[in-house]
Structures are given as structure tokens and as C-alpha cells.
Amino acid sequence: MRSAPAVSAGSAASAAGSGRHAGGVELRGLFKSFGPIEAVRGIDVSVTRGETVALLGPNGAGKSTTIDMMLGLAQPDRGSVSVFGREPSAAIAAGAVGAMLQTGSLLRDLSVRELLDMMASLYPSPMPVQEALVLTGADAFADQRTQKLSGGETQRARFAVALVSDPQLLVLDEPTAAMDVEGRRAFWETMRGFAARGRTIVFATHYLEEADAYADRAVLMAAGRIVADGPTTEIRAMVGTRTIRATLPDAPLEALAGLPGVTGAERRGEAIVLTCSDSDAAIRALLAAHPGVRDIEIAAAGLEEAFLELTSARAQADRRS
Amino acid sequence: MFPYMRYELLRVLRNRRFFLLSLGFPLVLYFLIAGPNHNVSNLSGTGLSAPLYYMLGLTSFGTMGAMLSCGGRIAAERDAGWNRQLRITPLSPRAYIAAKVLTAYVMACMSIAALYLAGASLGVSIAAGRWLEMTGLILVALIPLAPLGIALGHHIKADSVGPAIGGSISLLAFLGGTWFPITGHGFLHGVAQELPSYWLVQASHVGLGARAWPAHAWLVIAGWTAALSVVALRSYRRDTGRA
Structure with missing residues (x-):
């Protein structure tokens, strides 16, 4: 515990x-x-x-x-x-x-x-x-x-x-x-x-x-x-995630998820959302691999994400115990 | 502390519907019952005139309602969560209950005054000293109704406290002789003599000097007060989680 x-x-x-x-x-x-x-x-x-x-x-x-x-x-x-x-x-x-x-x-x-x-x-x-x-x-x-x-x-x-x-x-x-x-x-x-x-x-x-x-x-x-x-x-920093959101219609998600600093990738129509443990490394790799990427937004995860992550981790720990 | 009591009273007076119904119902009943019989001078062998008998009967009905209505007010405040709000103020439980009992007594006194005026209008006439003696005994006989109201208020939710209070009053009034004199030596009479409402009605006899409140009456009032106070205290503690 x-x-x-x-x-x-x-x-x-x-x-x-x-x-x-x-x-x-x-x-x-x-x-x-x-x-x-x-x-x-x-x-x-x-x-x-x-x-x-x-x-x-x-x-x-x-x-x-x-x-x-x-x-x-x-x-x-x-x-x-x-x-x-x-x-x-x-x-x-x-x-x-x-x-x-x-x-x-x-x-x-x-x-x-x-x-x-x-x-x-x-x-x-x-x-x-x-x-x-x-x-x-x-x-x-x-x-x-x-x-x-x-x-x-x-x-x-x-x-x-x-x-x-x-x-x-x-x-x-x-x-x-x-x-x-x-x-x-x-x-x-x-x-x-x-x-x-x-x-x-x-x-x-x-x-x-x-x-x-x-x-x-x-x-x-x-x-x-x-x-x-x-x-x-500190709670936000503790979870430490940032997200990159950008328009990139054709790239396969598996390849994006494999980029350095990226921990998850999902597609929302033409847009992609990458969850990052290191957004600096991730954005460099993304631009190098896909020069056509546009409408880039990088945001710190709000307390909401931090909160979801922490409470779900706790709930899982409880289920295991 | 004083402003708290003052606003409690102000709230009762401002709740016009509650106020008029509590005072009005006994008056209407009085004129309906005593009005047609206002010439009856010896009701069922009690030695009392009908207007006097029913004046005291309905005074008991009205004052019991006034006393038990404090339970309705407590239940409503619990329903609104106001009792929790009060528990995070320095207001002591004792002062909270004192304020509720005091407002109940004020309503009871107004009910007594209204019925006395109604009685006088039907020709009831007693010496001033007797009025005072009678009123004093009524106020004493009402004491056990205060913890009963408090117990009901803390025990029963606002949506069902109305029938609980109405039922209690009807039962106590019926068995106490509000509606018709309870005489003889039957079972009903036996039960009635053990109830505070019976002695509330019997206050009239003392008022006329016809028969004193016997020691038994004082015992009944003291016994019910003690027993109901224990019940009220338990209900209060159970409700508020206080030791």
C-alpha cells in the first residue's frame, strides 16, 4: 500500500x-x-x-x-x-x-x-x-x-x-x-x-x-x-505527462507510439493525440519523421488527467491486494 | 443568546398559516360544539356548564397542539439540514431545546388566551383568582408534552411527523375527556386517569374549587415528564450522534 x-x-x-x-x-x-x-x-x-x-x-x-x-x-x-x-x-x-x-x-x-x-x-x-x-x-x-x-x-x-x-x-x-x-x-x-x-x-x-x-x-x-x-x-509534475495534439491524417498509430518519449497514441479523426513522458524528445522525433505535421499543440496534463491516473492506479492496487 | 430566542419567536409569528391554523382550529371547534349547548348548565353531571367544560376541553386540545408542534418544527429543521448547521455553532443542545420549548409555551399561552376570550363571549365567568389558578395548572399539565414533542421531532421524519402529532393529540384528547366527559369507573376512566391530558381537562374543576387536583394528578404529570424526558434525550442523542 x-x-x-x-x-x-x-x-x-x-x-x-x-x-x-x-x-x-x-x-x-x-x-x-x-x-x-x-x-x-x-x-x-x-x-x-x-x-x-x-x-x-x-x-x-x-x-x-x-x-x-x-x-x-x-x-x-x-x-x-x-x-x-x-x-x-x-x-x-x-x-x-x-x-x-x-x-x-x-x-x-x-x-x-x-x-x-x-x-x-x-x-x-x-x-x-x-x-x-x-x-x-x-x-x-x-x-x-x-x-x-x-x-x-x-x-x-x-x-x-x-x-x-x-x-x-x-x-x-x-x-x-x-x-x-x-x-x-x-x-x-x-x-x-x-x-x-x-x-x-x-x-x-x-x-x-x-x-x-x-x-x-x-x-x-x-x-x-x-x-x-x-x-x-507537484501533483501534476509527479505524473509528469504532457500531450501533443496535431493534425496528421496518414501516419500509422503504431509507428507514432514507438517514437522516443511517447507512451501512447490515439487518433481523433485527422488529429492525433500523443501522451508523452518526454515531450521535448517526442516533438523532435515527430517533426523529423513527419515534416508535414501541422496545428501542433503541446499541453501539460491538467489535474484531471493526473487525478484519473492516480485514482485508477490506486483502484488497481486495491483490486490486486 | 437573547436574539436567537427572539428570532425563533418571530419565525413562529411570521408563519401565518401555521399560526392561524393552530389558534383557529380550536376556536372553530369550540363554537361548533359549545355554541348550540350554551344553555346547558350541568353537563353530564359534572356540575360544569357546557361553555365552561368545552372551553377547557378545547384549551387542552389547542395547547397540546401548540406543545407538540415544536416536534414538527424540529423535524422540518432536520429535513432542511439546519440542525447540522446549528451543531457547528456554539449554541448548546440545552439552549436549542429551551428555545423550542419556550416558543411552544408562547403558542400555548396564546391558545389559552384565545379560548378564554371565546368562553367569555359565551358567558363563562369566573373570579380572577380562579382564572389564574386554572391557567397555572394547565401550564403545569403541559410540561410532559414538551419532551414528547421533542422526541417526535427527533424520531420521525418531516413527511410523517404531521400524522404522528395529529394522532397523538387526537388520542390524548379523546382519552383525556376533551370531547366528552369521562366518568364512572370503567376501563376508559382508569386509563384516562393515568394520562396528562385528563388532568389538563380536570384543571377546570380546580378552577371552580369543586375538587382539588389530587396527589395522583401531580404524580401522573411528574411520571410522564420523567419518562418522556428520558425518551426525548435518547432520541436527541441517537439523532445527533452525541454522547
């Missing part, structure tokens, strides 16, 4: 930093089953104070269960959770945690402003309600009753509920699921601004580009385990 790819440089570097002394979020050896379903099968994650970490994985990877345990909404079967050096319940009682859960609607029969005022009253040092409204863009519909909001507005109001306590740790479980493109962009801008205040943020997502763009670090989960943990750049 130890042979699964893992990047530890990022977390090792942050462990050496001063943040660790303040105590971040520490998940140690967590297991959680629901009847016969093993949702989380032994994970260790540590998040340094001030860090933004993405929990990345497909549906059913165990992200939400991990978040529930981080928030004390579920008790782990084994292992421990510490939030700023305390039990989750103690950190929550101290008002240090804000969260936007994956599912859930708002309390009815109150305006957004009233609901935020109600929630803020539960915390020792909340942010002013107006500030939470402006930060999330919910000020535009602050005096609407919550049951009259659109899906996107509801998400913004839920984000405001998570922020109004001015939490040290902000946990977001697939926060942009119900948002349109514009709403997503605005959401992440707000989150980035909040992170810039030195707050710790953990978010779960299966939108790989979100982890890539907004997290310092990504923790990849599949089937209840961690398959990789490191800066998103």
Missing part, C-alpha cells in the same frame, strides 16, 4: 514553518464505516494554520465523511481529530469554526439579514452582519425572506452564514455545486480574500480546476484513502 504515489514535500516544508506551533487541523489515522460501507479507511491529514487545502476526489471518495469528522458531526471509529489543538467540539464551542455543508437549506421565515443577525448572536466575536453581506454579495437581497431566494442566492447566503462568525477555520463542502460560472468566480474571489486574512480553509471539491486555482495544497482522496497530498503543481 505504501507504494502508492504520494507527495510529501509540501507538508514537510510547512511542518518546518512556524504555523505548526500554533496548531492547525490534525487528522490522525481516521477510520469510519457506515454498516458494511467503509467510507474512510485510514487517513492522515495535517493542515497548517493559514493554509488553504483542497480535499479532492470523486463522489464517494470519503470527502464529506472526513469533513463531518473534522467538524465533530460524526465520530471516527478509530483515530483522532484536533482543531487548533482542541477537540472539534471545543473549537466549535469557542466559535473558531465556520462551515458551509454540502446539503441543507436556510431557516425559513426570516430575511437573510435577520438570519445572519440570529447566527452572529451565537458567537463571541462575530463580524458585523453588513460586512458578511457585502463580502458574499448577499447584500443585494439582504431583506428577502430566505425561502424566496434563487439557488445561487441561497448558496451566497449560506456562505454568509459560514463567514459571519469570522471563523479561524472555514470548512466548505463542495460549496459551488449549485452556482453558475459567474457565481463560482465571485465565490472563490471572496474565499481568497478571506484566506488572505490568515484564516485556515479546507474545502472539498470534485472540480479539479478549483483545487488547482484556489488551494495551496491538494489532498487527493479515492475510495476512503489518500492517494496523493501535495502542492497542485
Whole structure:
């Protein structure tokens, strides 16, 4: 099991930093089953104070269960959770945690402003309600009753509920699921601004580009385990593939696959797509062998490819064991 | 903490349909039943006039509904995932439940006031001290209904909590003597005497000074309160996974 790819440089570097002394979020050896379903099968994650970490994985990877345990909404079967050096319940009682859960609607029969005022009253040092409204863009519909909001507005109001306590740790479980493109962009801008205040943020997502763009670090989960943990750049570098895409109607695929630096070749109509372990060597060989090749594009594999490769490798390893 | 309670109450008052139905139904029933009999001065040998008897009967019906409706509200909040959201705030379970019980009592008090006014309009007239004594006993007799509502709210999903609450009220009202006096020494009377709703209705007798709430009544109320509190606590823990 130890042979699964893992990047530890990022977390090792942050462990050496001063943040660790303040105590971040520490998940140690967590297991959680629901009847016969093993949702989380032994994970260790540590998040340094001030860090933004993405929990990345497909549906059913165990992200939400991990978040529930981080928030004390579920008790782990084994292992421990510490939030700023305390039990989750103690950190929550101290008002240090804000969260936007994956599912859930708002309390009815109150305006957004009233609901935020109600929630803020539960915390020792909340942010002013107006500030939470402006930060999330919910000020535009602050005096609407919550049951009259659109899906996107509801998400913004839920984000405001998570922020109004001015939490040290902000946990977001697939926060942009119900948002349109514009709403997503605005959401992440707000989150980035909040992170810039030195707050710790953990978010779960299966939108790989979100982890890539907004997290310092990504923790990849599949089937209840961690398959990789490191800066998103490192995860991509770890897989290390680039693709060459070009128009080349007549060349046989077997010959292309045999070129130096090429690990795979496929045809899409007139175009070919070469998966490369060494794209520099591959492009030289391709041009030498086929001077007529045109419309060449060379691209780094996105996190999506990295993710597929890592999770399928893990799944295969599991099947073998 | 105070704003939290205030908004809880505001939400009840704003939910107009819930508010009007909870207060309106007992009133409509009262005028339908007591209206035609408003000249009956000794109902089934109880020594009470029909308007007074049914005023207290329907007060018990209305207030039980108000108390158990907190279960409906809890079930609805669970359905919306709001209870999970609240569990990641510093709001303690105790304060959460206190707010629910308080709103239930506010609704119950409004129901009592509405029925008293309706009774007065049909000529019910009692000395002020007696009104107060009677009201105090009603409020005491309602105590076990609070944990019952909480248990239902944490045990039953929002889509089926309505019939559960409606059924509980109907059963308690029927066996408590809301609709007709339960007299004699039959099986029904035996069962009724062990129920809080029976003593809720019997509060009227004390109000008139005709017969005191016996020690047995206090025991019944205390017993149900203790037993249902255990059930409510279990339901809450099972539901939230809290120790």
C-alpha cells in the first residue's frame, strides 16, 4: 500500500514553518464505516494554520465523511481529530469554526439579514452582519425572506452564514455545486480574500480546476484513502505527462507510439493525440519523421488527467491486494 | 443568546398559516360544539356548564397542539439540514431545546388566551383568582408534552411527523375527556386517569374549587415528564450522534 504515489514535500516544508506551533487541523489515522460501507479507511491529514487545502476526489471518495469528522458531526471509529489543538467540539464551542455543508437549506421565515443577525448572536466575536453581506454579495437581497431566494442566492447566503462568525477555520463542502460560472468566480474571489486574512480553509471539491486555482495544497482522496497530498503543481509534475495534439491524417498509430518519449497514441479523426513522458524528445522525433505535421499543440496534463491516473492506479492496487 | 430566542419567536409569528391554523382550529371547534349547548348548565353531571367544560376541553386540545408542534418544527429543521448547521455553532443542545420549548409555551399561552376570550363571549365567568389558578395548572399539565414533542421531532421524519402529532393529540384528547366527559369507573376512566391530558381537562374543576387536583394528578404529570424526558434525550442523542 505504501507504494502508492504520494507527495510529501509540501507538508514537510510547512511542518518546518512556524504555523505548526500554533496548531492547525490534525487528522490522525481516521477510520469510519457506515454498516458494511467503509467510507474512510485510514487517513492522515495535517493542515497548517493559514493554509488553504483542497480535499479532492470523486463522489464517494470519503470527502464529506472526513469533513463531518473534522467538524465533530460524526465520530471516527478509530483515530483522532484536533482543531487548533482542541477537540472539534471545543473549537466549535469557542466559535473558531465556520462551515458551509454540502446539503441543507436556510431557516425559513426570516430575511437573510435577520438570519445572519440570529447566527452572529451565537458567537463571541462575530463580524458585523453588513460586512458578511457585502463580502458574499448577499447584500443585494439582504431583506428577502430566505425561502424566496434563487439557488445561487441561497448558496451566497449560506456562505454568509459560514463567514459571519469570522471563523479561524472555514470548512466548505463542495460549496459551488449549485452556482453558475459567474457565481463560482465571485465565490472563490471572496474565499481568497478571506484566506488572505490568515484564516485556515479546507474545502472539498470534485472540480479539479478549483483545487488547482484556489488551494495551496491538494489532498487527493479515492475510495476512503489518500492517494496523493501535495502542492497542485507537484501533483501534476509527479505524473509528469504532457500531450501533443496535431493534425496528421496518414501516419500509422503504431509507428507514432514507438517514437522516443511517447507512451501512447490515439487518433481523433485527422488529429492525433500523443501522451508523452518526454515531450521535448517526442516533438523532435515527430517533426523529423513527419515534416508535414501541422496545428501542433503541446499541453501539460491538467489535474484531471493526473487525478484519473492516480485514482485508477490506486483502484488497481486495491483490486490486486 | 437573547436574539436567537427572539428570532425563533418571530419565525413562529411570521408563519401565518401555521399560526392561524393552530389558534383557529380550536376556536372553530369550540363554537361548533359549545355554541348550540350554551344553555346547558350541568353537563353530564359534572356540575360544569357546557361553555365552561368545552372551553377547557378545547384549551387542552389547542395547547397540546401548540406543545407538540415544536416536534414538527424540529423535524422540518432536520429535513432542511439546519440542525447540522446549528451543531457547528456554539449554541448548546440545552439552549436549542429551551428555545423550542419556550416558543411552544408562547403558542400555548396564546391558545389559552384565545379560548378564554371565546368562553367569555359565551358567558363563562369566573373570579380572577380562579382564572389564574386554572391557567397555572394547565401550564403545569403541559410540561410532559414538551419532551414528547421533542422526541417526535427527533424520531420521525418531516413527511410523517404531521400524522404522528395529529394522532397523538387526537388520542390524548379523546382519552383525556376533551370531547366528552369521562366518568364512572370503567376501563376508559382508569386509563384516562393515568394520562396528562385528563388532568389538563380536570384543571377546570380546580378552577371552580369543586375538587382539588389530587396527589395522583401531580404524580401522573411528574411520571410522564420523567419518562418522556428520558425518551426525548435518547432520541436527541441517537439523532445527533452525541454522547
